[in-house]
Amino acid sequence: MRFFTRFALKNPVAIWIIAILLILGGIFSATQLQEELMPSISIPVLAVITTYPGASPEAVAKDVTDPLEKALRGVQNVSDVISSSVQNVSEIQLQLSMSASTNKVAQDVQNTINQVVLPSTATKPSVQQFSFSSSPILYFTVSSQSATPAELRTTVNNTIVPALQGISGVANVQTDGAAPEQVQIIFHPSALQKHNLTEATVLQYLQADNVSMPVGTATIDQKQYPAHLSGQFTTLASINNIPIPITPSPTAGISSGFSQIGKAIGALGSGEGQLGQAVGGLGKAVGGIGKAVGGLGQAVSALGQSQGQLAQGLGLVMAENQILTNMQSIQGQIYGATLSLTQQMILPKAQQDPAKIAQLSAMITQLQMADQGLAAELKAIAPKSAGTSAQHGQGAGTNAASSLSALSALSKLGSASTPSGSLAQNSGKSSLTTGSSLSSSTKTSSTMATVPLSAVATVQIAPPTDASINRTNGQTSVLISVVKTENSNTVSLAATVQSKMNSLASSLPYGLHVTTLYDASGMIKASISGLIREAILGAIFAALVILLFLRNLKTTIIAVISIPISLLTAIILLNVFGVTLNIMTLGGMAVATGRVVDDSIVVIENIFRSWRKGYGFGKKFVLKATGEVGQAIT
Structure with a gap:
């Protein structure tokens, strides 16, 4: 304290220059300070x-x-x-x-x-x-008397939120009560079972269709443009018409085939009965009966051979279909992994995840190897199932017809899941051929039958499951909260957002009404106003006290000037150390204002008292009088 007093007495001009610099620097720093409600903790x-x-x-x-x-x-x-x-x-x-x-x-x-x-x-x-x-610095609601809830949500999501997010200093805009409607898919179990589908399979196809990814560039008029493959849904009709591939079922048609086999065997028994009646009625010779029975035995033997060959062919067909199903599943996994890898590769280099890229690449390689292995198995099975045939000897009368009926039923069973099964009948001879080559199987997989999504599910618009209902003064409303960035000014940003909201409310349809629920800048401005008020009142009362008791205008001016200089010096230090002007710092400065007033009065009064008692005059006298109270005020 004695050092500063001695320096001030020896260099009065320097003190004036320092005071002027502190005033100018304090004013400049006050314009640069960030105004916050609470300190950054x-x-x-x-x-x-x-x-x-x-x-x-x-x-x-x-x-x-x-x-x-x-x-x-x-x-x-x-x-x-x-x-x-x-x-x-x-x-x-x-x-x-x-x-x-x-x-x-x-x-x-x-x-x-x-x-x-x-x-x-x-x-x-x-x-x-x-x-x-x-924490958000602004909460306000948007309501309308004429807009429906859906129209209000659409206006907020498509117009107001993007406009607020475009303001400099806004980090995030959150809404409550503006969740968009969602698409609800209700599956029909009977339809899924009919087409050999499951809910998980259908959802996998939907996720694969609803993607958007870059595919390269396109050259138009010697100019290159980015090419983008978009498969995202925009209407309910586009979702209803999504083709869902039908997975082949190796057991399809088995029940109907065995039913027809039963009918054929029944017809065969009827033929045997008719044969017995014919033998009794016509009285043919025993030799003729033996010949007819021999022919019937040959027909039954041929039927048994056909059933054995058909069982072998059916096993091969089921194996083929199982391999095709596995290949289809692996190809779907390859497609999903490729999409994820593409999404990683199109990100900026700094945002790419090398570990995830390596994982996806290894996964794709393993899946491709598994797919190649299944293709080799399918190729090995194809020659075994191709060309399997059985020739049957000639029959006579009802026996041959009954045998041919049974073979026809078996042929339907054998060809239930293979397009290459056929049955030919020429001059009482029948030939059954089942199986499919590799090329036909591949063609079936690539041109697999599909059904629209609407055939297995009902697609409809439904309200959001996690939506909330907000009302302002009895009207349906949407709550909007604004979060600022770390370095933005709360007071100026709140004023900008309020101005933008007022302009949007007047320009948008439906007569929107904006109600401010919370504004953090209001408390900050009230705190700053309180500080300024305290400083002014402190200066006025200090001046009145000094002027009333000391009756000296010069000493009164010194006390009045000390208050703003002290506050401006504090503002300079706040700006230098990056401290915001918040409710804590403002409160401290308000308390310090009273302390500055008290200290000014104590020092001036002691100097004046010592002078009136005749202790001296000049610099040594001021230094001695200040030193007497220096320790009490520091």
Whole structure:
């Protein structure tokens, strides 16, 4: 204190220059300070969120949560790991030590989870930090007397939210009560069973169709344009007309085939009965009867041989169809893995996940090898099933007809799942051929029959399952909250958002009405106004007290000037150290204003008292009088 007093007495001009610089610097710093409601305090907690669509809690815990937990336990400054696995979502909470830097630990956590191998359908884990600055600064509702709830949601999602997200300084715009309607697919079990389909199979085809991916470039008029393959759904009709491939069933037609076999065998028995009646009625010779019975035995023997060959052919057909089904499943997995790999490759280099790319590449290679192995098995089976035939001897009368009827039924059974089965009848001779070559099987797979989605399910628009109902003054409304970026100014951003909302409400249809529920800038502006008011009142009362008791205008001016200079000096320091102007700093400055007023009065009054008692005059006298109270005010 004595040093500053001595310096001020020896260099009065320098003190004036310093005071002017402090005033100018304080005014400039006041325009640069970030105005916040609360100070930026980072909570020592991190959250790792991962979505795993379509997975049960057990699958989420096994495939996502457990690998991430094992990796995150080794991160430095992580004291506790708490996880929660629910359907489709894995959430891991990390408790940090109080001395840890939240930003540095968050970076370490991000680097760690990038090395963890997760399922291809799981999204990339996101690391979230918590602080006061992550809370919304604005809450307001949008309502209308004329718009329907669907029209209000559409207006908010398609117009208001994009407009607010385009404002500089806005980090996120959240809505409540504006969830879009969803497409609901209700499957019909009987129709699925009829076409040999399952819900999982149909959903796999739907996910494969609803993709959008770049496929290269197109040259038009010597100019290159990016080519984009879009398969996303836009209308209910496009969803209803999605072709769903029908998986061949090796057991299709077996029941009807055996039914016809039974009818043929019944006809054969009837023929035997008629033969007996003919023998009794006509009284033919025993030799003729023996000949007829011999012919019947030959027919029955031929039927037995045909049944044996048909069973062998049917086994080969079932094996073929099983291989085709497996090949179709593997090709679907190759397609899904290729899409995931393409999505990774089109990302910027910094956002690509090398571990995931390597995993997907290895998966595609393994699936292709498995597909080639099945193709080789199919090629090996094809010659065995091609050309299997049986020739039957001539019969007579009812015996031959009955045998031919049985063979016809067996031929239908054998050709139930193969297009190459046939039955020819020429001059009492019958030939049954079953089987299919590799080329015919491949053609069947590539030109597989399909049915539209509407044949196996009902597609309709339904309200969102997680929607909330909001009302403002009895009218249906949508709640909108605005979150700012870390470095943006709360007061100026809130004013910009409010102005944008007022312009949108006046330009959009339906007579939209905006109701502000919470504005963080209001409390900040009230705190700043309070500080300015306290400073002005403190200066006025200090001047009145000094002027009333000391009756000296010069000393009064000194006390009045000390208050703004002290506040502006504090603002300069806040700006230099990056401290925001928030409710805590404003409160401290308001308290300090009273302290400055008190100290000014104490020093001036002691100097004036010492002078009136005749202790002296000049610089030594001022230095002595200031030193008497210096320790009390510092």
